[in-house]
Amino acid sequence: MVRGICVAGSPILDSHTSPYVCLVARASSPNLRRKQVGKKLSSSFMDSRFPAKAVASKKQKRVKGFVIVNSLGGQYEDETFSDVKSQIFNLFTLTAATTVLNQLYETNPTQYRWLNDFVRINKPTNRKRFLLILQKENHELAERVMETRLHLFAKWVKNLDHDQMYKDLSDQNLELMRERLMETVKWPSDDTNT
Known part of the structure; x- marks a missing residue:
């Protein structure tokens, strides 16, 4: 509509x-x-x-x-939200890489340094490229990141409250519109002498 x-x-x-x-x-x-x-x-x-x-x-x-x-971005009548899904996967890949880095920091400093350097060079926000290159260079760590990503996603889905998320988004929208309205309204001065 x-x-x-x-x-x-x-x-x-x-x-x-x-x-x-x-x-x-x-x-x-x-x-x-x-x-x-x-x-x-x-x-x-x-x-x-x-x-x-x-x-x-x-x-x-x-x-x-x-x-x-009628083809501006964000019109999802007949779409599958593939761009949103892609961003969610990118976010979980980044979170999984960070989680694995934190685990390696405590258990294996050598692998931590290697993966830290790898993450700085190959950004995990491009999940497909990141994981393909990681698999070529260190298959064990690539599997660990992929398993961690899957585990984090399952945990997120389990704890996701759709109604609360909708309410939060609605409240944020309302608050932003209220703030914008307050910026545009001219309030009378507080000076009672004039």
Whole structure:
């Protein structure tokens, strides 16, 4: 469900929690069109700005002089959340590598130094590349990191409270909107003499 639109580079949003469709006006004059393409599009739920030209190059549908762009990131109607799943796997790989490093620090200083140097060079945030290279260089430690990652994931799933997580996210959103509202409101001065 789309609750907002972005027309000719200026966002008009009625909700901070839903995706929006971006409409880029097609101008008949090349100069006018060039000015519109030069404008930046923004989203209230992302801290980045996208040039209109880059956004308009995605899958488009033309409707009476407008281009409807419906392939912006974060629209998951028919998706499997593969990007979220990938980030979760990356996080568990990083956590597993840190856990194994802490264990090795106490039990095997030589392997600790080797793995510490390896982690600094090959970032565990790219899990697939990290584990492939680790398997080639030290198969035993790679298996240990993978087993630790699986164990940590199972422990996380067991302790995950979906309702509480939803409530926490909702509360955070509400608090952020409240803080933003408080920043925009002009309070009357406290001076009673005037």
